[in-house]
Amino acid sequence: MSTPAAPATNTPNPTAPGAIRVRPLLRESTASYLNRLAGTYRLDSHQLLEGIGITIHGRPGSTPGHSEIVLSPTALHHVATFARVPELQLALGRGIHGSGGPDPSHPTARWQPLEPARQPTRTCPQCTLRHTHGTTSQAWAYQAQHRRLCPRHHQWGTPPGDTASLNTRALPELAQAHHAHRRLVRRPDPTTTYQWADMITTRWYDHHQHLTQRWHHRLTRLADTNPTPAHGRSWALTGRDALTYPETVALARHLTRTPRGQTGTGFLDQTAHALGLDRLVLPTDDLLRAWIHTKRERPRHRCL
Numbered sequence: 001m002s003t004p005a006a007p008a009t010n011t012p013n014p015t016a017p018g019a020i021r022v023r024p025l026l027r028e029s030t031a032s033y034l035n036r037l038a039g040t041y042r043l044d045s046h047q048l049l050e051g052i053g054i055t056i057h058g059r060p061g062s063t064p065g066h067s068e069i070v071l072s073p074t075a076l077h078h079v080a081t082f083a084r085v086p087e088l089q090l091a092l093g094r095g096i097h098g099s100g101g102p103d104p105s106h107p108t109a110r111w112q113p114l115e116p117a118r119q120p121t122r123t124c125p126q127c128t129l130r131h132t133h134g135t136t137s138q139a140w141a142y143q144a145q146h147r148r149l150c151p152r153h154h155q156w157g158t159p160p161g162d163t164a165s166l167n168t169r170a171l172p173e174l175a176q177a178h179h180a181h182r183r184l185v186r187r188p189d190p191t192t193t194y195q196w197a198d199m200i201t202t203r204w205y206d207h208h209q210h211l212t213q214r215w216h217h218r219l220t221r222l223a224d225t226n227p228t229p230a231h232g233r234s235w236a237l238t239g240r241d242a243l244t245y246p247e248t249v250a251l252a253r254h255l256t257r258t259p260r261g262q263t264g265t266g267f268l269d270q271t272a273h274a275l276g277l278d279r280l281v282l283p284t285d286d287l288l289r290a291w292i293h294t295k296r297e298r299p300r301h302r303c304l
């Protein structure tokens with residue numbers, strides 16, 4: 001792995017562009033980007049930000065991706081100038097929205113913890129190595145669901161608590177699902193249906209329902225071809241999103257194609273067929289029943 005030549009001095013100038021242009025990856029978290037930018041100059045992000053005149057509040061989490069750094073507009077301008085990337089604001093992933101950010105008139109930055117559901121996921125190491133010109137294989141980005149799998153390198157982006165992405169070469173059905181998922185996202189408003197499908201298959205997985213045997217076989221193949229999860233984490237949890245992915249996409253496609261009012265007789269047989277099951281018998285509290293219920297309801301009024 002080669003490292004770009006460091007400039008003559010390691011102390012950044014608050015007003016001058018740096019020696020090396022460092023672009024963010026697609027939807028990269030700000031903390032991940034700053035970490036890479038600083039690493040290019042053999043600094044940590046704290047040293048870099050102070051070096052370009054930015055005051056930092058709060059402390060980073062112990063694991064990258066568990067917390068995000070929020071830059072004030074002035075601080076963002078400083079970073080964009082130093083990194084020589086004027087369009088930086090548009091390129092970075094937006095991990096934190098809303099008000100309560102740092103004082104916009106001062107170059108300030110604030111560390112903020114992220115809830116697990118809002119944390120970025122690990123990017124494909126091989127793609128990251130290529131995009132960063134060999135400087136690092138590690139980065140975190142707010143990747144859309146259909147981008148968590150790199151079909152070229154068979155890598156599944158894991159949450160920050162995991163120490164590596166998952167190699168899914170032993171699960172070719174994930175790459176097939178990925179192609180179907182890319183077609184799905186071209187349809188109008190696929191996100192809500194996908195979220196439903198994701199919640200449903202996650203519940204089935206957690207409650208050992210309907211597809212347990214298939215997912216267990218998949219888990220065995222995944223565990224055989226990847227290092228043991230660190231920090232005592234279980235394979236069942238580490239692999240969950242990847243293991244259920246083909247059925248999540250299949251279910252999302254099926255639900256997307258089901259018109260309103262077409263959830264009567266035959267719907268469960270069609271759903272079973274879409275999932276490659278002989279039949280599907282739903283317990284009374286099955287989440288798919290909740291989806292059917294919302295599909296049967298007619299909206300009484302428009303709501304935002």
Ligand SMILES: [Zn+2]
Binds near residue numbers: 125126127150152154
């Ligand atoms: Zn890749």
